[in-house]
Amino acid sequence: MSKQQAILSTRGLSLSFGGVVAADSIDFDLYPGERLAVVGQNGAGKTTFINICTGYLKPQSGQVFLEGADITGRTPREITRRGVGRSFQLPQVFGEHTVRECLLIAASAKAGRTGALRPLEQLPNAADVEATLELLQLAPRAGDLASSLPEGQRKLLDIAMALVLNPRLLIMDEPTSGVSTEEKHLLMDVLMRALDERQVTSIFVEHDIDIVRTHASRLAAWIAGRIAADGPPEQVLADPVVIENVIGES
Amino acid sequence: MNASLLLLALMDGISYAALLFLVALGLTLIFGVMNILNLAHGSLYAWGGYVAATFGIVIAKAGLSPLLILPALVIGAVLTGIVLGSILEIGLLRRILTKDPILQLLGTFAAFMILEDLQRLIWGSQPYFVSDVVSLLGTLTVADVTYTRYQLLVIPSVAVVALLGLRWFLNRTALGRQVTAVTHHREIATAMGVNASRVSLLTIVIGAALGALGGALAAPTTSITPGIGAEMMVLSFAVVATAGLGQIGGAAIAALMIGLGRSFAVYLFPEVEVLVPYLIMVAVLLIRPQGMFSRVATRRI
Amino acid sequence: MRLRLFVIVLLAIVLALPAYIPWLKTPILLALSNGLAVLGVIALLRAGQVSFGNAMFVCLAGYTVAFTARAAQVDALVLILLGTVAATLAGALIGLFMVRYRGIFFGMLNLAFSMVLFSVLGKFGAVTGGTDGLRFDRPTLGFVQMQRDGFETTLLIIAVFVALVAGILVQRYFRSARGQQLAAIKTNETRLEYLGISAKRVFWGGYVLAAALCGLGGSFFALTQGLVTPEMGYWVRSGEIVFIAILGGSGHAIGAFIGAFVFEFVKLYVAAWLTGAWQLVLGAILLVMVFAAPTGIFGLLERLLRPAPALSEKRA
Numbered sequence: 001m002s003k004q005q006a007i008l009s010t011r012g013l014s015l016s017f018g019g020v021v022a023a024d025s026i027d028f029d030l031y032p033g034e035r036l037a038v039v040g041q042n043g044a045g046k047t048t049f050i051n052i053c054t055g056y057l058k059p060q061s062g063q064v065f066l067e068g069a070d071i072t073g074r075t076p077r078e079i080t081r082r083g084v085g086r087s088f089q090l091p092q093v094f095g096e097h098t099v100r101e102c103l104l105i106a107a108s109a110k111a112g113r114t115g116a117l118r119p120l121e122q123l124p125n126a127a128d129v130e131a132t133l134e135l136l137q138l139a140p141r142a143g144d145l146a147s148s149l150p151e152g153q154r155k156l157l158d159i160a161m162a163l164v165l166n167p168r169l170l171i172m173d174e175p176t177s178g179v180s181t182e183e184k185h186l187l188m189d190v191l192m193r194a195l196d197e198r199q200v201t202s203i204f205v206e207h208d209i210d211i212v213r214t215h216a217s218r219l220a221a222w223i224a225g226r227i228a229a230d231g232p233p234e235q236v237l238a239d240p241v242v243i244e245n246v247i248g249e250s
Numbered sequence: 251m252n253a254s255l256l257l258l259a260l261m262d263g264i265s266y267a268a269l270l271f272l273v274a275l276g277l278t279l280i281f282g283v284m285n286i287l288n289l290a291h292g293s294l295y296a297w298g299g300y301v302a303a304t305f306g307i308v309i310a311k312a313g314l315s316p317l318l319i320l321p322a323l324v325i326g327a328v329l330t331g332i333v334l335g336s337i338l339e340i341g342l343l344r345r346i347l348t349k350d351p352i353l354q355l356l357g358t359f360a361a362f363m364i365l366e367d368l369q370r371l372i373w374g375s376q377p378y379f380v381s382d383v384v385s386l387l388g389t390l391t392v393a394d395v396t397y398t399r400y401q402l403l404v405i406p407s408v409a410v411v412a413l414l415g416l417r418w419f420l421n422r423t424a425l426g427r428q429v430t431a432v433t434h435h436r437e438i439a440t441a442m443g444v445n446a447s448r449v450s451l452l453t454i455v456i457g458a459a460l461g462a463l464g465g466a467l468a469a470p471t472t473s474i475t476p477g478i479g480a481e482m483m484v485l486s487f488a489v490v491a492t493a494g495l496g497q498i499g500g501a502a503i504a505a506l507m508i509g510l511g512r513s514f515a516v517y518l519f520p521e522v523e524v525l526v527p528y529l530i531m532v533a534v535l536l537i538r539p540q541g542m543f544s545r546v547a548t549r550r551i
Numbered sequence: 552m553r554l555r556l557f558v559i560v561l562l563a564i565v566l567a568l569p570a571y572i573p574w575l576k577t578p579i580l581l582a583l584s585n586g587l588a589v590l591g592v593i594a595l596l597r598a599g600q601v602s603f604g605n606a607m608f609v610c611l612a613g614y615t616v617a618f619t620a621r622a623a624q625v626d627a628l629v630l631i632l633l634g635t636v637a638a639t640l641a642g643a644l645i646g647l648f649m650v651r652y653r654g655i656f657f658g659m660l661n662l663a664f665s666m667v668l669f670s671v672l673g674k675f676g677a678v679t680g681g682t683d684g685l686r687f688d689r690p691t692l693g694f695v696q697m698q699r700d701g702f703e704t705t706l707l708i709i710a711v712f713v714a715l716v717a718g719i720l721v722q723r724y725f726r727s728a729r730g731q732q733l734a735a736i737k738t739n740e741t742r743l744e745y746l747g748i749s750a751k752r753v754f755w756g757g758y759v760l761a762a763a764l765c766g767l768g769g770s771f772f773a774l775t776q777g778l779v780t781p782e783m784g785y786w787v788r789s790g791e792i793v794f795i796a797i798l799g800g801s802g803h804a805i806g807a808f809i810g811a812f813v814f815e816f817v818k819l820y821v822a823a824w825l826t827g828a829w830q831l832v833l834g835a836i837l838l839v840m841v842f843a844a845p846t847g848i849f850g851l852l853e854r855l856l857r858p859a860p861a862l863s864e865k866r867a
Contacts, residue, residue: 054745080747092742094735105735108728109747116729123728165746287655289790346841351654352601356797357841359790363834370827484666484786491659521674528666535663536648539656 005068007032007169007201013052013062022048023059024225030169030201035192037212037233038205039246040222046205047089049222050171054086055079066169080109085162089173089205091154095147099138099157102146103129106161128164135194136160136187151178156187163194170195172204176211184208188215209237209247221246257395259513265401267509268409269464273482274489274501275412276460282433282496283453284343289358291461292483293365294334298462299478300373301326302469306380316382319470320404327466331459334365339454344447362483370476377473384470398471405467412460413502420498429453433496461486488531494541504542553855558715558805565711569704576703577775578815583710584772586811589795590721591764594757596793596801597725599737600653603789604661607668608638608762610784612769614672614679617779620687627692627706627774634770635763642762643755650754653740665784672781684780703775710771714808717764722804724760733757765792794837800847809848 006029013026022045030036040046051057053064055076063072071079080086094102107125108116115124123129133139136156141149146157155178162170175191176184192215195202206212212219212233219233221242228245229236236242277291305322309315338361346357387399420426431439432449440446464482465474472478489508493500511526522529534542569576588609595602612634619625619633645664652660672679679685689697692705724730732753735743740750773779782788791814799810814833821829844851 075744076741077744077747077749080745086745092739092745094742095738097731097735097738101731105728105731105743106746108732111728116732117724117727119723119726120728120731161742161746342838349841350845352596352793353797353841353845355601355603355658356794356837359794360834360837360841362790363830363837367828367831367834371831480785480787484662487659488663488666491663495655524670524674525667528663528670531663532660532667535656535660539652539660 004031006030006065007067008053008203009065010049010053011063011065013049013059013064015048015052015057015059021045021225023052023062025062026225026227028220028227028230030203032168032201033196033199033217034201035195035215035217036201036203037216037219038203038222039207039209039212039219039242041246044222044246045225046222047173048225050086050173050203050205053079054084054171080165080167083168085165085167085170087155087158087162087170087172087175089177091151091158093146093154093157093161095145097146098143099146099149100129100133100142102157103132103160103164106164109165125164128166132160132164135190136163137190152180152183155179159191166198167200170200170202172202174205174207176206176208184211185214213237254393254395255517257393258397259517260510261392261395261397261402262516263510263513264506265405265509266513267505268406269468270485270489270509271409271502271505272412272467273461273464273486274493274505275416275498276457276464277486278490278493278496278498278501279416279457279460280343280454281490283429283450284347286343286346286354286358287487287495288338288343288457289355289483290338290361290365291457291486292479292481293362293369294330294458294461295465295468295482295486296369296474296476296479297334297365298327298330298465299469299474300369300378300465301330301462302466303378303380303474304373306382306469307378310380310382316386319380319383323466323469324463327463328459330462330466331457332455334462335455335458336451338458339451343454344450362479366476366479369479375476377475378469379473380469381471401471408463408467409502412463413498416456416498425449425452485527488527490541492531492534492541494544497541497543500541500543554805557852561808562711562715566708569707573700576707578819579812580703580707580710580771580775582811582815583707583714583808584768584775585792585795585815586714586808587717587768587771588765588792589768589799589807589811590717590804591761591768592792592796593801593804593807594721594724594733594761594764596796597730597734597737598754598757600657600754601793602661602761603658603786603793604663604665605761605765605792606786606788607661607665607784608642608765609769609772609788609792610665610668610672610779610781611641612638612766613773613779613783614685616770616773617685617687620690621685625690626694627690627702628709630690630774631767631770634773635766638766638769639759639763642759642766646755646758646762650751650758662786662789665786665789669781669784669786672784679781682781684778684782686778689777690774706771706774713767713771717767718804718808721760721764725804729753729756794833797845797847798837798840800849800851800853802846802853803849806847806849809852813848 008030010026010028013023015023038046052059055074058073063070066082094105101120104120104123107123107129110125111123133142136159138153138156138160141153146154149157155175159172159175176187179187188211216233219236220227221229221236223245229239229242273295277288280288302323305326306319309318309322342357342361346354384398384400389396390399390402420430428444428449431444432446436446489501489504493504508527508530511530512523515523515526565579569579592602592605615637616630616634619630649660673682689702692702732743732748736750736754743750795810795814796807798813800806817833818829821832840847
């Protein structure tokens, strides 16, 4: 069987801040269709890795490839335009806009120069926005200011904004933190099914092991800037190193 | 340019820089403790000048020695600082602390507008001179160049005293350290028991007094007219922006740069004289937006 | 709908009053000129940025009009175009590096630039007329040479029309995707970048628009006065423009003109009553606005005019 081209790859990715090794020569490949969960203690380098892959940080050495193209050092804007969507640990939304407007603004990224001069509500992909609102159960609050939403829903909005871009790779930093336990699974069910339908590869940082077991097709455990274990979730979760260094904490 | 012209430009520059520094010091202090750019600061300079001129005229009319004008200037400035500074802090600044920065700026701009007109209502539009004390103090000759003692010695001395005095106050006194604490982090200082309101009031009054002192000291050498407030506002702001908001020692250096730059321009390229402060400001801001000495990262993408 | 009615009523008043009180033409023209400049600054306020230097574009346009009018027999309409283009080009050029800055640094750099222009205009008197400024003769308007009265009346009608069109177009821009992206700069620029939108490019567009509108206002101002002075570009003037934006209300394009008219007429009224105290009165009014009505007069009227406004326009 021929090897599929990785959608995201890193080679020798390294970055240290003032004595702390946040990324320690990371080699990594992610394949289309995978649902990768990322676990690790706080400060293990998970968010740093994501920040480097999405262009927010520059590595001191090493490279990042997106579908074979070298994207090392490119800006978040360029990387996003190449098909990567991202949501954040602390939801990044437009506080003074309504939920619907936030999504419309996200959708407007694809509008092009003349398209962007049309009224916001008349964007060609406005239908996408409505569909995404329904999908993430934000429709009842579509007309409310984003800042008035409770954290869990702001998280969803953050994810929705990334989703509306129709990315090929969606990276979510703690998508379910702030969401109530009952709703977590429901949300992930809906989300993952939608991602599968749209053939979106996903990476999600998670602290909830249950969620990892249920929704991840692959699990990578970060310890001190390196990937200590990488493979099917049950296998990684049974690894004694992982149990000692990662799961004990979450 | 020969040596005596050079010397003249140097002395001119130092004297002017000293004045700029005093006013800029007040502005940067107020910014440090309130995080608000006080657009009414130039008005404090103007009022200081007018009050000083008034005292001077009163002293002259009473037939007293013009030498009394010197202490009168300082007293007048301090009084102006206390009165206007307190009104500004209590009436305005402390009430806009939590407001949107644009509203804060406009609040101080409104204070500027009000003070401008009040000043015109009180003192009118005619120029005020109070130069007797300068002639009384006489001149000094250094290497063939004659300069007034007032401008060469008095003004720079006051500036140096202000700088050192403020440094000592901030580093060596308990109250001064409270000021520093509030400047760096108001909430944490309050949590540690510092009365931020009282500290702010004190700092504003000091800052206002410094601004007024600049105007008071300028009164014997320039005519006090409407419009000097607005002019000094942008000049002192140029010094503060070049140095970095809140930087005290840096403000001295920036003031020297601008003062000397301007005085040398007067002798070399006179047309460029008024441009120099703003050219320096543009140049510094383009290269290092946070100012020469600031350690804060700028909002630059 | 009520808003449209309000605008129509205002237009009617603005056009009809001078017929009965002819000397009102000049203040109305000045208010309209100011309003256009304020409209530009409102665009910047949308992105959460305040410029204390936009009077430089007003000034540049004014001097372009004056220089051109003194050099050749050029029609007023062409002069307006030239002035606006000059300001727009300057804005486009300056904007290239200006858009890297935010907040107080943005404000400071704009101020610095405007003071450089102000100083240059004041000092190089041989070319610029110095602090006295430049006078120029009344040009033709629509290729017709008119007397003062006819000129002012025609200019007024044109200004009203231009203001109306500018207001409508700018408001439409605010409601467009691009305008909303501009507003998003205020709250979360990082998010914009992570949506693939260049905040710098969007902001540049807003900056150029602001410069163009200030230029348009400056051109009308110059034609109204027949005189341009460096004062047009002074920092206090820039401050007044921002003042008017907050006074009128930065939530809607019409706020620019409401503010400009109130400003001009308070100034007129107070000057008649208490010479030299209009800054005092307006300063006091500004303080009241800052504390009690930061969304401006339009913000206060909004509830009356638009019972169900879009939430996104509630922003000041």
